[in-house]
Amino acid sequence: MTQGYLLYAQGQTHINYAIKCAESIKKIDDRSISIVSNQTVSKDLFENNILVEENTDKFHVLNRSRLWQWSPYDQTTVIESDSIVCQSLNNWWNKNLGNDLKFVSQAYSYRQEKLDVLRDRKTFLENDLPNLYVALHYFEKSTFTKNFFNFVEVINTQEALRKKLLPNRSPKIPSMDVAVCLAAKLLDCVDKVSYLGEDPTFIHMKPYAQGWENPFENWSKRINLFAGDEIFVGPFRQQGVFHYIEDVL
Amino acid sequence: MSKGCLVFAFNNEKIDYIKQAIDLSRRIKKYLDVPTTIITDKKIISEDFDQIIVIDKNFYSSKKTYHDGNTNERLTFYNAARIQAYKLTPYEETIVLDSDFIICNDNLKKCFLQNNSVCMYDKSFDICSFRQTQEFTWISDIGCKFYWATCTYFKKDNQAKLFFDVINHVYENYSYYKRLYQINSNLYRNDFSFSIAAHILNNYQKGNFVGDMPDTMYYSLDKDEILSISNEEILFLTNFGKKNLAVKTNKHNVHCMNKYSLEKML
Numbered sequence: 001m002t003q004g005y006l007l008y009a010q011g012q013t014h015i016n017y018a019i020k021c022a023e024s025i026k027k028i029d030d031r032s033i034s035i036v037s038n039q040t041v042s043k044d045l046f047e048n049n050i051l052v053e054e055n056t057d058k059f060h061v062l063n064r065s066r067l068w069q070w071s072p073y074d075q076t077t078v079i080e081s082d083s084i085v086c087q088s089l090n091n092w093w094n095k096n097l098g099n100d101l102k103f104v105s106q107a108y109s110y111r112q113e114k115l116d117v118l119r120d121r122k123t124f125l126e127n128d129l130p131n132l133y134v135a136l137h138y139f140e141k142s143t144f145t146k147n148f149f150n151f152v153e154v155i156n157t158q159e160a161l162r163k164k165l166l167p168n169r170s171p172k173i174p175s176m177d178v179a180v181c182l183a184a185k186l187l188d189c190v191d192k193v194s195y196l197g198e199d200p201t202f203i204h205m206k207p208y209a210q211g212w213e214n215p216f217e218n219w220s221k222r223i224n225l226f227a228g229d230e231i232f233v234g235p236f237r238q239q240g241v242f243h244y245i246e247d248v249l
Numbered sequence: 250m251s252k253g254c255l256v257f258a259f260n261n262e263k264i265d266y267i268k269q270a271i272d273l274s275r276r277i278k279k280y281l282d283v284p285t286t287i288i289t290d291k292k293i294i295s296e297d298f299d300q301i302i303v304i305d306k307n308f309y310s311s312k313k314t315y316h317d318g319n320t321n322e323r324l325t326f327y328n329a330a331r332i333q334a335y336k337l338t339p340y341e342e343t344i345v346l347d348s349d350f351i352i353c354n355d356n357l358k359k360c361f362l363q364n365n366s367v368c369m370y371d372k373s374f375d376i377c378s379f380r381q382t383q384e385f386t387w388i389s390d391i392g393c394k395f396y397w398a399t400c401t402y403f404k405k406d407n408q409a410k411l412f413f414d415v416i417n418h419v420y421e422n423y424s425y426y427k428r429l430y431q432i433n434s435n436l437y438r439n440d441f442s443f444s445i446a447a448h449i450l451n452n453y454q455k456g457n458f459v460g461d462m463p464d465t466m467y468y469s470l471d472k473d474e475i476l477s478i479s480n481e482e483i484l485f486l487t488n489f490g491k492k493n494l495a496v497k498t499n500k501h502n503v504h505c506m507n508k509y510s511l512e513k514m515l
Binding site: 111112113211212213214222223232234235236237239 | 383387390391392393394429430431445448452453454455
């Protein structure tokens with residue numbers, strides 16, 4: 001069985017992020033890394049450079065729904081390119097082996113507190129969706145995985161269906177997180193696809209979810225990032241997978 | 250293992266901290282049944298203390314606004330000697346207390362039965378429960394967890410020595426740490442240096458270098474007035490906005506921040 005990491009990046013900015021992400025993975029893991037992109041990426045970091053068509057929507061939901069098809073590995077970990085891996089992911093791999101599909105289900109602030117999702121995940125709350133994060137997920141090539149992502153693609157390509165399935169609040173722009181959570185709910189597989197472990201910690205830098213009384217629209221205007229051999233946000237050393245979401249590196 | 254409490258008390262222009270310390274030492278004897286050592290700046294005669302240690306207070310001072318309900322004034326605040334608690338304590342196990350901490354039960358005895366080298370309160374409750382503030386949750390909006398230096402337990406061991414060494418380092422480099430943790434106040438606070446030291450020793454992460462105190466700490470703000478104090482009950486007139494509410498605590502340890510009001514009641 002082959003194992004590896006798959007990163008997705010469209011456009012030079014995200015390719016740069018993916019390179020930094022891959023460099024951080026290389027520090028902690030010998031597993032292969034591949035990149036799915038709309039352009040050629042000339043870096044030795046990536047064992048495979050899978051070329052795909054450019055997506056024109058904001059979140060590239062079509063391409064990102066098809067990563068399971070394009071992955072060269074039997075067992076794949078997908079990490080969003082604007083992330084830095086700060087610690088070994090062996091526990092993640094060990095816990096997920098043998099499962100079809102797992103999404104990290106708990107995000108943390110830079111202070112390692114559970115993320116305050118009340119402000120940032122209104123669509124999820126108002127439609128009673130589970131909390132799953134596409135930014136870090138694992139899949140094995142299986143019929144279940146295929147069916148799941150096919151359904152995600154259907155949700156993301158049919159606006160009328162989305163409105164029907166998300167009656168209380170429906171995002172105007174298709175979103176992978178919303179579609180994945182909706183698919184998990186409707187396929188009644190939330191428990192099956194939720195990664196419940198606390199190792200690795202998944203740090204999500206949504207500025208309004210950091211527990212600040214005075215948040216800014218950009219977290220990097222509220223607090224400094226120090227990125228060297230280690231990542232510090234203000235005085236906090238980061239661990240796990242650090243999803244920085246802004247152009248800070 | 251010798252056990253005892255340590256109280257720092259340096260009078261300023263208006264506040265008689267030594268008077269508070271004497272009352273506290275009596276409560277310590279009554280509820281915890283351990284001796285109290287006072288650290289102060291003048292020779293005093295009192296049978297309430299096991300030891301009286303005299304040090305120079307002038308090295309550790311800053312100006313602070315003291316509130317008494319709706320009025321306030323700037324007075325000298327001699328607070329930083331606390332960083333020498335490890336060096337000065339005559340006990341192998343010590344609880345350092347603010348003189349304005351009113352002990353009303355024996356729960357702190359449990360400190361002496363647990364294994365952590367250092368214990369502090371990180372959770373505390375406003376006696377006026379609906380006043381919402383993050384002031385005592387984090388040391389600043391972006392900063393680390395807030396620990397109360399008000400009541401700190403430590404053993405005389407390497408872990409605690411390291412903790413106080415780091416506190417001294419933070420104190421000596423306070424302007425740097427103030428910026429790093431985005432602390433807005435210019436006043437040096439032991440709560441902040443103790444909290445930062447705990448954070449550093451947790452490898453700049455969330456962690457458990459400091460253990461939990463075996464009790465719940467309540468606090469009243471300096472805009473609250475104390476109306477009466479008995480052995481176990483304290484009656485407050487709390488203030489929120491332009492409103493007042495009477496609150497009585499019963500068998501709870503309370504940190505009373507209105508020094509004027511406390512002094513009147515002792």
